[in-house]
Amino acid sequence: MSTPIELPKWADVSLVPILAVIVAFLVAGLVVLGIGENPVKATVLLIQGALGSGEGIGYTLYYATNFIFTGLAVAIAFHAGLFNIGGEGQATMGGLGAALICLNLDFLPWYIVLPLAILGAMAMGALWAFIPGYLQVKRGSHVVITAIMFNFLAATLVVYLLVNVIGKPGSMSPETRVFAASAHLPYMHEALAYFGIKIPKSPLNFSFVLALLASAFVWITVWHTKLGYAIRTVGHSPTAATYAGISIGRITLITMAMSGALAGMLAVNEILGVQGRLLLEFSSGYGFIGIAVALMGRAHPVGIILASILFGMLYQGGTELSFEMPRVTRDMIVAISGLVILFAGALDGLIRRPVAGVFARFLKSGA
Amino acid sequence: MPRLTDTVAGHAPAIALMGIDKRFGEVRANSNVNLTVASGSVHGIVGENGAGKSTLMSILYGFYEADRGTIHIHGNEVRIRSPKEAIAVGIGMVHQHFMLVEPLSVIDNVMLGAEGGAILAKGEAQMRSALAQLAETYGLVIDPDAIVGDLPVGLQQRVEILKALVRGADILILDEPTAVLTPDEAEQLFVLLRTLAAQGKTVILITHKLNEIMAVTDHVSVMRRGEMVATLTTAETSPAQLADQMVGRHVLLDVSKGPAKLGPVRLSVEHLVIRDAHSSLRVKDVSFDIRAGEILGLAGVAGNGQSELLEALAGIITPTLGSITLDGLDLITLAPTPAERRENGVLHIPEDRQRMGLVPAFSAAESMILGFQSDHAFGTGPLLSTAAIQTHTAKEMDLYDIRPRDASLKTAKFSGGNQQKIVLAREIEHHPKVLLVGQPTRGVDVGAIEFIHKRLIALRDAGVAILLVSVELDEIMSLSDRIIVMCGGVITGERTPETTNDRDLGLLMAGVTERAA
Numbered sequence: 001m002s003t004p005i006e007l008p009k010w011a012d013v014s015l016v017p018i019l020a021v022i023v024a025f026l027v028a029g030l031v032v033l034g035i036g037e038n039p040v041k042a043t044v045l046l047i048q049g050a051l052g053s054g055e056g057i058g059y060t061l062y063y064a065t066n067f068i069f070t071g072l073a074v075a076i077a078f079h080a081g082l083f084n085i086g087g088e089g090q091a092t093m094g095g096l097g098a099a100l101i102c103l104n105l106d107f108l109p110w111y112i113v114l115p116l117a118i119l120g121a122m123a124m125g126a127l128w129a130f131i132p133g134y135l136q137v138k139r140g141s142h143v144v145i146t147a148i149m150f151n152f153l154a155a156t157l158v159v160y161l162l163v164n165v166i167g168k169p170g171s172m173s174p175e176t177r178v179f180a181a182s183a184h185l186p187y188m189h190e191a192l193a194y195f196g197i198k199i200p201k202s203p204l205n206f207s208f209v210l211a212l213l214a215s216a217f218v219w220i221t222v223w224h225t226k227l228g229y230a231i232r233t234v235g236h237s238p239t240a241a242t243y244a245g246i247s248i249g250r251i252t253l254i255t256m257a258m259s260g261a262l263a264g265m266l267a268v269n270e271i272l273g274v275q276g277r278l279l280l281e282f283s284s285g286y287g288f289i290g291i292a293v294a295l296m297g298r299a300h301p302v303g304i305i306l307a308s309i310l311f312g313m314l315y316q317g318g319t320e321l322s323f324e325m326p327r328v329t330r331d332m333i334v335a336i337s338g339l340v341i342l343f344a345g346a347l348d349g350l351i352r353r354p355v356a357g358v359f360a361r362f363l364k365s366g367a
Numbered sequence: 368m369p370r371l372t373d374t375v376a377g378h379a380p381a382i383a384l385m386g387i388d389k390r391f392g393e394v395r396a397n398s399n400v401n402l403t404v405a406s407g408s409v410h411g412i413v414g415e416n417g418a419g420k421s422t423l424m425s426i427l428y429g430f431y432e433a434d435r436g437t438i439h440i441h442g443n444e445v446r447i448r449s450p451k452e453a454i455a456v457g458i459g460m461v462h463q464h465f466m467l468v469e470p471l472s473v474i475d476n477v478m479l480g481a482e483g484g485a486i487l488a489k490g491e492a493q494m495r496s497a498l499a500q501l502a503e504t505y506g507l508v509i510d511p512d513a514i515v516g517d518l519p520v521g522l523q524q525r526v527e528i529l530k531a532l533v534r535g536a537d538i539l540i541l542d543e544p545t546a547v548l549t550p551d552e553a554e555q556l557f558v559l560l561r562t563l564a565a566q567g568k569t570v571i572l573i574t575h576k577l578n579e580i581m582a583v584t585d586h587v588s589v590m591r592r593g594e595m596v597a598t599l600t601t602a603e604t605s606p607a608q609l610a611d612q613m614v615g616r617h618v619l620l621d622v623s624k625g626p627a628k629l630g631p632v633r634l635s636v637e638h639l640v641i642r643d644a645h646s647s648l649r650v651k652d653v654s655f656d657i658r659a660g661e662i663l664g665l666a667g668v669a670g671n672g673q674s675e676l677l678e679a680l681a682g683i684i685t686p687t688l689g690s691i692t693l694d695g696l697d698l699i700t701l702a703p704t705p706a707e708r709r710e711n712g713v714l715h716i717p718e719d720r721q722r723m724g725l726v727p728a729f730s731a732a733e734s735m736i737l738g739f740q741s742d743h744a745f746g747t748g749p750l751l752s753t754a755a756i757q758t759h760t761a762k763e764m765d766l767y768d769i770r771p772r773d774a775s776l777k778t779a780k781f782s783g784g785n786q787q788k789i790v791l792a793r794e795i796e797h798h799p800k801v802l803l804v805g806q807p808t809r810g811v812d813v814g815a816i817e818f819i820h821k822r823l824i825a826l827r828d829a830g831v832a833i834l835l836v837s838v839e840l841d842e843i844m845s846l847s848d849r850i851i852v853m854c855g856g857v858i859t860g861e862r863t864p865e866t867t868n869d870r871d872l873g874l875l876m877a878g879v880t881e882r883a884a
Contacts, residue, residue: 020476136810143629223753224747224750224751224752224753225746225749225750225751226740226749226750226751227749228751229733229736229740229751230740232726232729233667233726233729233737233740236726236727236728236729237722237723237726237728238725239719239722239723240722240723240724240725240726240737241683242683242705242723243683243705243707243717243723243737243738244716244738244740245682245704245705245706245707245709245738246740257381
């Protein structure tokens with residue numbers, strides 16, 4: 001049971017996740033078959049919906065942006081041996097941070113208010129992850145437990161603030177007023193039109209570029225800085241970290257703050273990019289799916305981008321599919337995402353073991 | 368094979384192991400081991416750490432299967448593939464670390480895994496009468512309703528013995544049973560073991576304390592480096608003879624070293640007291656000096672405070688009392704952390720390279736900078752230059768003949784000797800003033816041992832103060848200029864290699880402090 005399974009790196013990062021997705025689709029196909037629809041047709045519709053049109057691709061990448069942020073958040077914590085399950089709460093607080101800046105400063109020009117709003121989102125997300133980190137370092141409260149609690153705290157705090165403090169006066173719905181146009185991140189179709197490139201309208205906005213920059217930042221930080229070295233040492237071997245003079249507490253705090261800042265950037269896409277106001281439950285589960293994205297992407301930014309696009313396809317293609325095949329409801333899509341998570345994450349060994357077996361036999365006969 | 372005839376004619380021995388071989392990777396933990404244990408006797412097994420005692424007992428108890436060899440229990444050949452099968456043939460084991468559920472009562476613990484069906488009442492009644500009977504036969508009196516966590520350690524150990532006996536064990540293996548006991552409790556345990564043997568049970572006692580062997584066993588087998596080197600009748604031997612056997616003859620590796628050119632005192636340790644996380648005393652009032660250009664050997668059986676001492680000197684744990692000074696600088700207050708110790712030239716080759724000295728999942732190049740990751744040579748500002756650490760590692764690999772010469776290969780893929788060379792290279796190349804060395808050749812192949820020894824001698828000749836902690840007496844004898852011995856957290860003696868021998872050291876290591884002849 002406990003014997004580590006050695007695979008060549010390429011198989012580990014590509015073959016196993018791809019097989020996981022295929023197995024998930026086969027099982028989902030059985031379910032589709034069970035409700036009396038044609039699984040092949042459903043798959044074709046799903047892929048067409050996600051990638052078949054410029055608009056579809058725009059939506060897919062817009063969803064992927066959210067997954068990249070939350071996936072990176074989980075991944076960087078993984079490298080320090082931490083499990084940040086609080087992405088939802090950190091994203092929610094990120095929304096609050098962005099909104100507080102925008103509500104108070106959106107009379108300023110965009111080149112001042114937008115950077116401040118992005119920093120606000122990152123700072124509040126970082127704070128909401130830093131506190132569980134601090135409690136673990138100082139009080140020994142496990143970060144998983146406190147981070148989950150902080151998801152609820154963030155949700156209720158934002159409800160309270162939207163209803164009582166920063167909500168739009170005279171409105172029945174718990175949301176803020178719409179921010180001024182200067183506090184709105186440009187859509188990609190707007191930005192590219194400025195350069196004379198025409199693409200179809202979609203919610204895809206400048207956050208996608210930020211997500212790619214964040215991926216590069218995580219890649220450099222984890223593998224090419226002294227801080228990243230310390231983070232990975234703590235993650236692999238706390239005893240070796242102590243020996244090397246690396247403070248485990250300090251690394252825990254820094255990593256949690258970075259992780260929270262990345263989760264908080266989900267608000268940049270949703271609040272600054274699309275909604276233009278703070279409203280309830282905009283994080284809608286992206287924080288949790290970020291865990292699956294990080295697992296599937298092997299906690300590597302390139303893997304996370306690919307896994308995010310896959311989940312973006314599932315979201316967008318699934319929506320289209322439920323239009324075309326009313327019997328395949330939105331819930332079916334959630335179920336398929338669940339299966340991907342199951343096979344890529346929890347049942348990883350299920351795929352890895354036979355693959356490793358095949359490799360072992362192959363190597364033996366080759367030698 | 369001929370040892371089978373050692374036992375009384377006509378009676379099959381309780382245990383007969385023949386030709387047992389067991390390898391772990393490159394390490395041969397047991398090689399061609401024969402062991403015969405007479406029924407109804409107390410049989411001791413002694414040997415240094417890593418001599419293969421635990422492996423042999425794990426094979427007998429079904430944790431591992433031997434690569435080769437046979438096991439006979441009461442004359443019948445058996446295959447033992449799991450502890451369950453060991454219990455089925457009547458073997459019980461009392462581990463050094465108890466396997467008890469502390470919040471439960473004695474009877475609950477004894478019944479665990481032998482409840483006798485879904486309804487507890489019937490099984491419990493049977494178990495109570497079984498316990499009552501054991502109490503009568505062996506004097507093993509214990510309140511079945513006491514909560515195990517409330518019992519003193521000696522009684523907890525009795526619960527472990529009861530667990531084995533109610534499952535029908537008639538061969539009982541005890542692994543270092545006195546390690547956790549007070550002398551008084553140990554005495555009571557010995558009485559119990561003698562009673563068990565008198566009633567026909569067979570007891571195997573694994574220990575490294577020679578006075579226990581003398582006190583309680585009928586026969587004693589000595590293991591060394593995976594081999595069974597002797598089986599003796601206890602009454603006809605002596606602690607000194609056993610120490611000789613444990614350590615072996617002078618198989619001194621060819622280390623040529625000139626006389627030490629002693630400099631001033633570098634590191635000075637005074638009245639050091641160290642408590643562990645559970646606040647039990649590990650090091651009790653230890654004082655010594657190390658001079659520049661000197662190798663001070665610290666001998667002792669593992670677990671007698673050397674590891675804690677080493678970690679306290681390296682800044683990994685904080686001592687409770689006492690002082691550590693380097694060239695007059697108070698290290699405990701002025702350089703308390705491992706990083707600050709390193710900056711002051713106190714470098715450390717840790718005992719456990721897998722858990723501490725290296726990160727097995729890292730590349731060799733990444734492991735090569737562990738502890739020096741903030742060094743400017745490895746990248747400007749916050750950046751870490753992969754090219755720089757790879758070049759640095761390639762250079763060190765040439766210098767220390769680390770194979771394979773692949774700086775990006777995962778550390779875990781190197782052999783023990785080459786892993787140790789990575790640690791050695793890293794620490795030596797950062798110009799230590801004081802080098803703390805823990806078990807430098809543990810799990811290291813012979814060729815690398817010689818290399819490592821030569822490097823340490825060269826370092827000493829260059830004026831470095833070296834503290835060498837090792838459980839290998841050969842190593843201590845051949846490298847040290849001065850030797851101190853620890854047992855039970857105190858220094859039991861100081862010698863020089865010229866004025867001592869393995870037997871003398873072996874006795875000091877076992878806590879026998881009067882000077883042997």
